[in-house]
Amino acid sequence: MAAEVGRVGVVGLGTMGAGIAQVCVQAGVETVGVEVAPELVERARGRITHYLGRGVEKGRMSAAERDAALNRLQLSTDRADLTGCGLVIEAIVEDLEAKRELFAELDRLVAADTILATNTSALSVTALARATGRPERVVGMHFFNPAPVLPLVEVVRTEFVDEERYETAYAFAKRIGKEPIRCGDTPGFVVNRILIPLLNDCVRVLDEAGVSPEDLDRAMRFGVNWPIGPCALIDLIGVDIHVHASEALHAALGEPRMAPPQRLVRMAGDGLLGRKTGRGFFVYDT
Ligand SMILES: NC(=O)c1ccc[n+]([C@@H]2O[C@H](COP(=O)([O-])OP(=O)(O)OC[C@H]3O[C@@H](n4cnc5c(N)ncnc54)[C@H](O)[C@@H]3O)[C@@H](O)[C@H]2O)c1
Structure with a gap:
């Protein structure tokens, strides 16, 4: 074919x-x-x-x-x-x-x-x-x-x-x-449909459970065997890109978990975009 x-x-x-x-x-x-x-x-x-x-x-x-x-x-x-x-x-x-x-x-x-x-x-x-x-x-x-x-x-x-x-x-x-x-052709296709709300849940847990980004990442790496922690992953994707993608998915499907957490919206506004700006959840050499 x-x-x-x-x-x-x-x-x-x-x-x-x-x-x-x-x-x-x-x-x-x-x-x-x-x-x-x-x-x-x-x-x-x-x-x-x-x-x-x-x-x-x-x-x-x-x-x-x-x-x-x-x-x-x-x-x-x-x-x-x-x-x-x-x-x-x-x-x-x-x-x-x-x-x-x-x-x-x-x-x-x-x-x-x-x-x-x-x-x-x-x-x-x-x-x-x-x-x-x-x-x-x-x-x-x-x-x-x-x-x-x-x-x-x-x-x-x-x-x-x-x-x-x-x-x-x-x-x-x-x-x-x-x-x-x-x-x-559905919003977020496969990976983003799953990953975006999941990463947003991870970020909400930071404040709800009073856990540090370092410990949240260690929790998902050592408890679930993720190869990279969620905060490090958002830093890699770019906080602005993730916020934009969350807004698009939320607009399309309306699930509250899809809306970007306020913490990420603030980080995007402050230019803490992750690896590309040298600072997000973590600090990087640029
Ligand atoms: N960055 C990611 O993580 C990622 C992942 C998967 C898919 N995407 C998608 O890929 C696309 C590009 O994203 P990106 O991150 O590479 O963006 P980018 O801003 O790095 O690159 C876009 C490029 O397109 C050029 N451009 C704009 N209008 C043009 C035109 N009419 N003709 C030719 N070139 C034009 C710009 O000059 C720019 O260099 C977007 O649709 C984005 O959603 C991005």
Whole structure:
């Protein structure tokens, strides 16, 4: 049922898009990455070159493999360069109107059989499919951060999707070394639907039980065998990203546990965003 994707496009080369493009070129796939400005193209090139270089330093790939991967990467500010792609993965800002505008244009630009995928965490894939004239070609491909490290991809189907294209997207995720799962277009898909309220419960327990972040993390690591404590995990995700995702899930499903705890809202307002600002629940070297 699944067809083989030749060239892949990635639109938006921030945290997620640069990581996804890196995974694709490392897996041997010709990749076209598109950003909005030349300096953002150069930032993405620098980031991907840096992480591939680290792979060489750590003995995970040879210098020749790194160079071959970089040679498969074409970067541009022109969406027209996506025309030859069999699959385009969108990873631009989490804004419905921006994504709808992009999908409508991609729909006009690329061939009729090109699959359009979105990496959205919280928006409706169905709403994006509706922005195109061919909603059957739109799927969700939800990667996790950091994309080169975490294997999961949630491959999201809508009620419109064409099964062959869906299976092609699933097979592509496998081909680039990921562990895809199949799921429907429901708020939070699978992982965030479970993880967001769970992490919010953990944060509420801090105040309810008068426990420190250090001890809460030790409780979940040593009592439940979590590989990382909940406070350290929120620091890694980014407090602002977690608050935003909680608000979106709460707006969609209305369960009180999904609303961000006040402690996190205050931390986000105070710029205590976790690892990326050097301080969240814990302090980090920046
Ligand atoms: N950060 C995460 O943990 C994470 C995890 C999974 C999914 N996501 C989703 O991935 C998407 C991107 O998130 P991110 O964290 O990488 O954001 P980011 O802000 O790091 O990157 C977004 C990039 O898109 C670019 N961009 C914006 N509009 C564009 C356009 N029209 N054309 C081309 N490029 C454009 C921006 O210049 C920016 O570099 C969002 O939908 C987000 O919900 C994020």
